[in-house]
Amino acid sequence: MSAVIHEAHDDGHHDGPPAGFKRWLYSTNHKDIGTMYLIFALVMLFLGGAMAMLIRVELFMPGLQIVEPDFYNNLVTDHALIMVFGLVMPAAAGMANWMIPMMIGAPDMALPRMNNMSFWLLPAAAILLVSSMAVQFIPGTGVPVNTGWTLYPPLSVQTGLGMDLLIFSVHLLGISSIMASINIVTTILNMRAPGMPLMKMPLFVWAWLFTGLLLIIIMPVLAGGVTMLLFDRHFGTSFFDAAGGGDPVLFQHLFWFFGHPEVYVLLLPSIGVLGLVIPTFSRKPLFGYKPLVFFMGFLFALGLVVWAHHQYTIGMSLGATTYFMIGTILISIPVGLMIFNFIFTMWRGSMTFETPMLFAIAIILMFSFAGVTGVMLAVVPADLQYHDTYFVVAHFHYALIPGAVFGLYAGVFYWLPKWTGHMYNETHGKIFFWWTTLSFNLTFFPQHFSGLAGMPRRIVDYNIQYIEFNQISSIGGILFGLSHLLFLYIIIKTVKGGEKATDKPWEGAQIGTPGLEWTLPSPPPFHSFTTPPQIK
């Protein structure tokens, strides 16, 4: 094989991208596939965001306003699935595709054809997901998917055809994630340039190594769980049916064995972005690189064994409950230490506050807030009060929007000059930052209070006593949604033109980490490294 390839070498063919749709459909180029992931995530951001805005419009007033209860719960379900599987994971995978080979000096991903398939499964999964929502408008297809993203039986066994489409969608999403993770882990382990040991890799690469391994362990469990659900629905099994000797609580364990580490899957790539952005704009090496890698490993391991803190109300034994409570509280140690590492990196640095850095600082502040409410929720007797209230909704939106989505925004603004060859408009970037940050807090901060006052989640109507909190949330939600039109404008404007970006557009880039991406032109050539880069 290799002999044949050598014979075909140097035949004068050009090295540019193929023309037309084949460039994208058949692409095995990591940058093109990364771009497709990012565009897909952007489309899903607007789809899932539109659903969220519809939810907030409905909740502006108590009583039924514009949607039916089952459709409302369908919106809640699909909003979550789209944001988790359609936005955050593909956007993080897009950044991994773009940046990891360039950071470690690899010519491309280790398994480029599998990379192509990983991406192209996503649009198919998205079509199934949207179909699962649309099918309710066809008579005779049963109740819409009204379970929430957790898909708990017995409700999920009783819903209509939409649930089957959703299960197949989750299968495709799972296959796509597993293949992408295998590719990324293999690339990191095998394709590093000579002179780049694991402990010299940029933190973003480490973050994705742990993320990839986590996904390989957890996604098959979700796939197994929803397959058992499918069997219960159509093939007469009773995995989750107490009448047939099964147990619906089993599904909760399977789901949360996936669902809790999934939080870290969403979070870790953003921590990796912070590990690049904060040293760059503080102009100081990362404080405690090795401990940060260790803390991420600790988070990886601990995250796998604390899932049942989502299920305190099911009636577990005292021993199990205590174990899950202590384990969950322990997670605050590595997360807190990571935050201290980032603060110490900024300490006495020559800081400037470009848009990526503003997002990084906002993440530290707001994600810490989610950490505090997380410890509150980890404590069993307290959680029994907070469970299934808007307090939980506020907590996980504070964890995931700053923790994951703002990290992605920081990454987009940090790498946009490298990807496009143009600098974005810094004033527009800062307006976007303040607009999103203020409107995000306006949306979700009041939900802590409505939750503590007892407002239940996933219900279309609410008691009139919660009206003020909900109206503030709804106004914030609409503003938060609209801010993304500016985000879209900034991206399109930067792609189309603007001030030319240098190879290293940020003065402090590459301080402390030997990432090789800044040694390439902006934008990089179609094939990044045709000869192995040398790392000094």
Place this chain on the structure above:
Amino acid sequence: MKDNEQLDIEAKKDMSAANIWTAIVLITIAIIVGMMPFFYLKDMVVPG
């Protein structure tokens, strides 16, 4: 146009076999973990 395998070989030693074996190990782990719910967990989870 050069394909990715060709560029791999230009860039450094051929890692194709190592890549495929790493992928096989990882996918084996994924399959084992995915099958576990069917064979083990059903009897392990008892509500308190």
